[in-house]
Amino acid sequence: MTKSKALSQSEENYVKEIFHLSGRDKMKVSTNSLAEKLDTKASSITDMLKKLGDKKLVSYEKYKGCVLTSQGEKIAVHIIRKHRLWETFLVNKLNFGWDEVHDVAEQLEHIQSSKLVDGIDRFLNFPKVDPHGDPIPDKDGNIDYQESKVPLSEISIDAIVEVVQVNEDSFELLQYLDQINLSLGSSIKVTERVAFDESIMIELDDKHKLSLSKKVAENIAVKFKTK
Amino acid sequence: MTKSKALSQSEENYVKEIFHLSGRDKMKVSTNSLAEKLDTKASSITDMLKKLGDKKLVSYEKYKGCVLTSQGEKIAVHIIRKHRLWETFLVNKLNFGWDEVHDVAEQLEHIQSSKLVDGIDRFLNFPKVDPHGDPIPDKDGNIDYQESKVPLSEISIDAIVEVVQVNEDSFELLQYLDQINLSLGSSIKVTERVAFDESIMIELDDKHKLSLSKKVAENIAVKFKTK
DNA sequence: AATAATTTTTAGGTATGACTAAAAATAAGA
DNA sequence: TCTTATTTTTAGTCATACCTAAAAATTATT
Ligand SMILES: [Mn+2]
Ligand SMILES: [Mn+2]
Ligand SMILES: [Mn+2]
Ligand SMILES: [Mn+2]
Numbered sequence: 001m002t003k004s005k006a007l008s009q010s011e012e013n014y015v016k017e018i019f020h021l022s023g024r025d026k027m028k029v030s031t032n033s034l035a036e037k038l039d040t041k042a043s044s045i046t047d048m049l050k051k052l053g054d055k056k057l058v059s060y061e062k063y064k065g066c067v068l069t070s071q072g073e074k075i076a077v078h079i080i081r082k083h084r085l086w087e088t089f090l091v092n093k094l095n096f097g098w099d100e101v102h103d104v105a106e107q108l109e110h111i112q113s114s115k116l117v118d119g120i121d122r123f124l125n126f127p128k129v130d131p132h133g134d135p136i137p138d139k140d141g142n143i144d145y146q147e148s149k150v151p152l153s154e155i156s157i158d159a160i161v162e163v164v165q166v167n168e169d170s171f172e173l174l175q176y177l178d179q180i181n182l183s184l185g186s187s188i189k190v191t192e193r194v195a196f197d198e199s200i201m202i203e204l205d206d207k208h209k210l211s212l213s214k215k216v217a218e219n220i221a222v223k224f225k226t227k
Numbered sequence: 228m229t230k231s232k233a234l235s236q237s238e239e240n241y242v243k244e245i246f247h248l249s250g251r252d253k254m255k256v257s258t259n260s261l262a263e264k265l266d267t268k269a270s271s272i273t274d275m276l277k278k279l280g281d282k283k284l285v286s287y288e289k290y291k292g293c294v295l296t297s298q299g300e301k302i303a304v305h306i307i308r309k310h311r312l313w314e315t316f317l318v319n320k321l322n323f324g325w326d327e328v329h330d331v332a333e334q335l336e337h338i339q340s341s342k343l344v345d346g347i348d349r350f351l352n353f354p355k356v357d358p359h360g361d362p363i364p365d366k367d368g369n370i371d372y373q374e375s376k377v378p379l380s381e382i383s384i385d386a387i388v389e390v391v392q393v394n395e396d397s398f399e400l401l402q403y404l405d406q407i408n409l410s411l412g413s414s415i416k417v418t419e420r421v422a423f424d425e426s427i428m429i430e431l432d433d434k435h436k437l438s439l440s441k442k443v444a445e446n447i448a449v450k451f452k453t454k
Numbered sequence: 455a456a457t458a459a460t461t462t463t464t465a466g467g468t469a470t471g472a473c474t475a476a477a478a479a480t481a482a483g484a
Numbered sequence: 485t486c487t488t489a490t491t492t493t494t495a496g497t498c499a500t501a502c503c504t505a506a507a508a509a510t511t512a513t514t
Contacts, residue, residue: 010501031462044502046463051500063462063509094346104340111338113331119321237471258492271472273493278470290479290492461510468503478493484486 004055009110012079013038014048015057016109018068019076024145028065074141081137083109084130085120091131092124098131098183099174132174133165133184133221146223152188153200153217160189161222173219180210188222231282236337239306240265241275242284243336245295246303251372255292301368308364310336311357312347318358319351325358325410326401359401360392360411360448373450379415380427380444387416388449400446407437415449 007015017037021029031049035042053060057072068076086108090096096104118139121127128144129135137143149164163186166177177183182204191209192201198214212220234242244264248256258276262269280287284299295303313335317323323331345366348354355371356362364370376391390413393404404410409431418436419428425441439447 008500032460040501041503042462043464043504047501090343090346094343094350096342096346100342104338104343107338107340111331111334113334115323115327116317116321116331119317119323123321235470259490267471268473269492270474270494274471455514457512457514459510459512461508463506463508465506466504468501470500470502471498472500473498474496476493476495478491480489480491482487482489484488 006112007075011048011052011055011057012075012110014045014052015068015072015076016079016083018058018066019073019080022067026067028067030065077137077141077143079109081139081141082111082117084134084136085117085124085127087130087132088124088127088136089120092127097174097178098168099171099178101131102168102171129165129184131184132168133163134168148223149221150223151218152190152202152212152220152222153198153214155188155190155200155222157190157193160187160225162187162225163220164223165221167219170219173216176216177220180204181206181208182220187225233339234302238275238279238282238284239302239337241272241279242295242299242303243306243310245285245293246300246307249294253294255294257292304364304368304370306336308366308368309338309344311361311363312344312351312354314357314359315351315354315363316347319354324401324405325395326398326405328358329395329398356392356411358411359395360390361395375450376448377450378445379417379429379439379447379449380425380441382415382417382427382449384417384420387414387452389414389452390447391450392448394446397446400443403443404447407431408433408435409447414452 014034017034018029021027021033021037031042031045034045038045049058049060049066052058052072053066056069057075058066058068060066083105086105087101090101090104091098121139126138127136135144135146146164152161152163155161163182163184166184167173182188187205189203190200191203194200194211199211200214200217201209201211203209241261244261245256248254248260248264258269258272261272265272276285276287276293279285279299280293283296284302285293285295287293310332313332314325314328317328317331318325348366353365354363362371362373373391379388379390382388390409390411392411394400409415414432416430417427418430421427421438426438427441427444428436428438430436
């Protein structure tokens, strides 16, 4: 077992982003999609992919995109574990809002100390999901994808569902959801589907009715209530 | 008020180390002393001092050493605040030993988020000292140097004192102190001073007698009990 | 299949923060 | 003071992680 030197923050960010873009079906990730997400130029991506290729973290063929090796995937999952544990810590222990945690977690996810990560995990009592409802990988890298969750945009009229996850990528979405008092665990009844713009009318816990655009509904995942 | 871009981790480490070496009387800090502490070569120090000089964080004259400007000092104190708060968090909340926190705190001290720092401070209930007894600067940068503390090596026979601070720089010292069951708050009576090697005999809380070398005694600070 | 558009790679730079080796300044010793 | 030793700075490299502009490969369109 050759103990490889720790990755740079940059390398870690690349590996993590490849994991996200690759998705559960492990699609090849294109240079341009990475460039956009990482907010760099395509040429920088090519450079880094070569390096990560040499380090056996991605398998990369020129012009054909890349995928993580199992080693790279292990690393990605571990970074995501840290990111989500820190987000949970910030919200549960330090009273951050769910819209305030991402940038700080982007920094904290690079701290190297397994004792720290596992300590935070235990301190939080081994949470299953982060403040946005995303699953937190366990110590061994297992991820509990809640298979039963579906986008709110796909729910049929009169179904009553529970919010289990929201897209954390947009600060604005998270703030908007706060404003309309929608959070994880909220109960939602879809009362109408407007064909014209594909928006939906919903009724929240408190019987409050409101309209959600298609775009918003697509970024909220729900599951059917198992009462 | 020009909002200056955040410093790099390297720049922060330099500023912090200059603060420590400069001491309370703000002595000029030599290139070599910095090189030794930061574990780099003197030429690298010169390069960085020029840069920090340009940024008005140190005042630096060739061949004459450097001191922090008041701006640089402010930054140094803030980094030290973060370092010590994190150490306290690790020990008080995650059950780290006082010998295990330094390396992790070296990383955590660079996280940029005033909301986070102040959140941790409040979460810990505004601690005054870190796990090694070093004072934690408050939000405004005030440091409560406990003026009454003195090295154990200077205490005269039969005096009864309380341990208030230990030198955190040596992993080995901290482990040794753990082993002999000496911690912050321990009560110590000096029973004998051995002229030959300047070691001392002490009696701990539990009436246990033991000998401490001069070097160990120099790295333990105590204050007289005010009962 | 030929041409055009898009994507990706190469080639050549830049800034940061390290390094070595040699020169210059300062401090110490005779 | 003169000479030597030490400290510090300069000069020139190197690796990382970016960048721009141009070339090459791939994909889409006629
Ligand atoms: Mn996040
Ligand atoms: Mn999240
Ligand atoms: Mn420390
Ligand atoms: Mn400390």
